[in-house]
Amino acid sequence: MPDWSYQTLFRPLLFRLPGRMARSVTLGAIGALSRLPLGSFVIRTLGHMEPSALLHSSIGGVELHAPVGLAGSVDPAGTAHRAMAQFGFGFIELGPVMAEPAAFAAGGTSAAAAPIMLDAAHERIVYPAYAESSGIAAAASRLAKPGHALPQLVRVMPQLGSTPEQALAQLLPMMRQLRQAGAAGFFVDALQQPLVAPEETAWLLKQLRISARADNDLHDAPLFLYIPHDAEETTLVEILKAAELASWTGAVIGESRAADTGGLALDPQDRQSCLAKLKLLRELASPCADFKLISAAGLYEPQDALDAMAAGASYVILHAGLVFAGPGLPKRVNEAILHEKTRLLPAPEPASFWRHWGWMCLLGIGMIVGGLLAWMIAATSVLLPYDEAFLGLKRDDLHHINHRLLHFMSHDRITLAGTMISLGVIYYQLGRYGMRYSLHWARMALLVSGTVGFLSFFLYLGYGYFDPLHAVVALLLLPMFLLSMRRNPDQPFRGSVNVSNDDVWRRAMWGQCCMVVLGFALVIGSITISGYGITTVFVPQDLAYMETTAAQLQAMNPHLVPLIAHDRAGFGGALFSDALALLMMSLWGLQQGQQWLWWTYLLGGAPAFIAAFSVHMHIGYTDFVHLSPALFALALYIGGLVLLYPYLMPRMRRQLQ
Template sequence: MPDWSYRTIFRPLLFRLSAERARDFTLHAMGLISKLPGGSLLIRTLGHMESYPILESKMSAVHIKYPVGVSGALDIHGSAPRALAQFGLGFMEIGPVTLHPVSSNMSIRREVSNEALLYPTPYANDGVDVVEERLKDRRNYPLPLMIRTRHTSASTPVEALEEQQQLIERLSPYADALYLDVIDRGWTLEETVCYCEDAARMAHSINKDFPVFIYVTLDCPQQWLEQLAARADFHLLQGMVIGEAIHTADGDLIGKEGKALSLERVRLVREIAGDSLIIVAAGGVHEPLDALELMDAGANYVQLHSGLVYSGPGLPKRINEAIIYKRIESADHEPLPLRNGHFQHSIDAAALMKLPSFWQGWGWMWLLGLGMVIGGILAWIIAATSVVLPYDIRFLGIGRESMENLNERLLPFMSHDRVTLAGTMISIGILYAQLARYGLGKGLHWSKTALFISCLVGFSSFFLYLGYGYFDPLHGLVAILLLPMFILSMRTKANRPSLDPPNLVNDRSWRLAQWGQLMFVSLGSALAVGGITISFIGVTDVFVATDLAYLCTTPEFLAMYNERLVPLIAHDRAGFGGALFSNALVLLTIALWGINQGQRWLWWTLLAGGMPGFIAGFSVHAVIGYTDFWHLLPAYFACVLYVLGLIFLYPYLMSGRRITRKKDPFGRLQAP
């Protein structure tokens, strides 16, 4: 459920349900998909979060792949941990976990205007027995687990410590780190500090390297927080988690407004405790800009909750991309140490800026694209004039005159197949050349994957020409000439993060872009289905009902006149289907993985890449008089998706030079 489907389709539908039903339905659906064969791969493919060393870190002794985690209260019943792990998250909180279940007979409420969730029963959970049983199958939890333990409300410190001992003993075999949820308004500060240290000693007696963090509520009184940060023994306690909930008379409020408090608390703790303390901030992260501001204030990691509900499951990826860009932008040739000394990578900005040269690989793909464009133009000219080539005539054993005498619409019909194929070839060539220049040329992994998949399908589809025993020497020659270019282009190393400023806010252009992305994903999917269908028809029935109505004949009559006539037409149809499928794959991959703010080249690529195909298809049908509405309906539908996609994507992809009021952390102008 990526953002382009969540924001446009699923969120409006889910928000018609109660918050609890929507949450349970979504998590159970994602959990079910992740358990199917290939389900996790599907979720990961739709999101395509790439991993880079500059994102990796150590949270004490725990290796963290991404600096973004997820709150345990979001999936309190553990319905979809494996699915959530595919979103670009680096760790997962489990909890709160109490010794006995805490149930609620009141429903969770949304406050959409404030982008908040109200949980009427604090610390609701299934209890340690259920959680322990769930955690036994660690395969469902591929991320590092931060287990948050909580004593029963109204317990004395002694009673709470006894509960913590049982919780730690039972849950430590499954935990990578422990969050001690310690703040109890009924205790004194001295009791709280002693309780934290005693619980930490318990954990370390089980595992001396076990990282232990204090978990404090977002609305923890400032005086308490100051004293706790100053007096706690951080040799025993490795860090602090600034929580996500604000306690109210109606329950725990978790939402966007929590960011202000979170920033204030993070700055305070960082100032008092210094750089040695690890800080996890969990409140109010709804946009990448929120995460960057919290990290600028002193947080090492962020955790998500309400942000995933209101912004969408693509939020972790967007945050990771923003962090990558900022770290690269601020790096030089010296190692870049982050706070607490637990993370240190040498980011060689010069090496990242050094892009592949033309002949190192990407130039070959650009030449392949150029060759496809030139070949498509020549094929269009031939298809619009003579239609058949000398080797076609030799294969048939009859000339143009005989074909015209047989059926005056036969050559126009063949022209319509060949012109649409030519337009598709030009579209593919434009997409390949642009992806080579701006994708492979910048070392972007997704562009190499897109080109590899599309080219592999395209070259393989050559064998469809042989479905009826007809070998096309021109297509064979073109394949022989272009195949080495494809192979040489795949030498390009495509393992660099994007050096372009990422999107930071959920503004209007970003929201419109989700609709634009949906349009192009739908277009790519529709073209893929169309390509497969046309190829299948081309090697089986060859004609559809509207074709025969236009020709006013039957396949049997054509075969009776010349047994090689149908195989020649089949070769055209199968070839067009294969080319359309190849085109669809590269377009679909661009739509899934390549849509990023300010990518002007991508908008022009989509515009230029789509026009030849649509112009060829509509013009040739109009010229030959094959204008049956039902035959052209799929093309009309595809054209509507194409135009709407370009309109919706324009503000987002073409942004970057607007005169606005405010600058983001990159110095880039943002919407007011």
């Protein structure tokens, strides 16, 4: 469920469901996908969300691959943790966990089945209970069998209404059991109750820290104070000073329990009080350089995370933002943080043209030139001398057999030529703007597309026809492809990144959806065309256009159908390679302000569509059923270009305004 599908298709549907049902459906679907044999591969392929090595860090001895965490209340039962561990998160929060199963609402009554209220207009979520805890036993079981490799930090909480002594007696055994089960560290959530006696709360926190350090199981576990973002500052400062704040690993500025209802309300306005608490805690803990702050409230877009880090946070935990922005938010936050880091680093030395990317540019140019030559031949003589030798017929003889046969073969070869030009443009652009800067996604897109493209050469052999010109071209281009694929260390993307969930970004999600659907549609279409090319060769509309049958063509000349099959299979293979490049570029490469991507879409797609529609109009092959897939693809292509323009071409947009 990437953002391009979540924002356009799933969010409108899910927001019409009751909140608890929407959460159950979403987590159940994602979790089920991750448990399928290829489910994890699909998630990784659609998202390409692996964090950069520059984001790796250590917190209290725990290694994290990203500074972004998943809030425990998003998925209290851990239904989809295996899937969401691949969304770009560096750690997962479990909890709040209490000693006994509980879900408290007003008056301490059960609220496990009460509705979760969602206010889409104001981006608010209201939970009937602050803590829906399944108890220590269930939490320990999930820790022991997580289904993923991310560190799990557990938020532990005493039963509401407990005295400091009772809270201490509950928390220590819980933490010990959870640590033995695999907890990487703890968030101690003991400040949610009314702070009537600050000295008692301070005593609890101090004793808990001292006891944990003396415990064999807990002495090396990172301990964080969990502080409500709206806690009253004067009382909070008094408690934290008495509890010796700097002796803790760090603090989490997070969610707050409503005193009147016992529930939990998440609101964009929480970011202001969270930022204020971050600055306060940074001042209080300033003597301790290793004290880490985590922001866990009011995070709806990447800019919120950047603001939190500017206020002193080292890590962030996402909750409501995932609901309103989508599952791509952790990746976007990682990219925004990485962008801030790389701005301060010296730029790497420019890669040599002959190292790898230049060869890909030459390969693209070669395909463009080859496509133009193929188009010229297909629009004039159609057949090459070795085609006539294979048939044992001249071009004029073929025309006398069936007056539309040459037109039909021309239509296959011109569409192939347009696809070659399209593929050449994409390869050139990805080489110049992607591989040149060692972008991992660009290299992977070219590797997959190019490998498929060269292997598709063997589709020509499906009917026993060997095309010597195609073989020569493949042999000339293959060394360029191999040289371009030489391993080079990946570099972080240094261009601008999106940090806002504004209207431009939301429209871009529709544009990305159009391009991704187009990519998938072309993949399916190319496989279908290749399949027909090596089996039945013709669809009914083809034979109706030529006013003949496959049997009659076979009877006219036994080599005729293999020749046409070789054209069809070759076109299908080239289209498959083109579709994969388009699809991976659309899935992985879209970044705000990258004008070259928009030009790649425009200049890469135009030759293929111009070739397809011009030749069909020219030869009179205008059957609607036959052209309907191309018309559908054209609508997606134009829609994608229009919707992505403001996102990818901001300078142009400002000039026009």
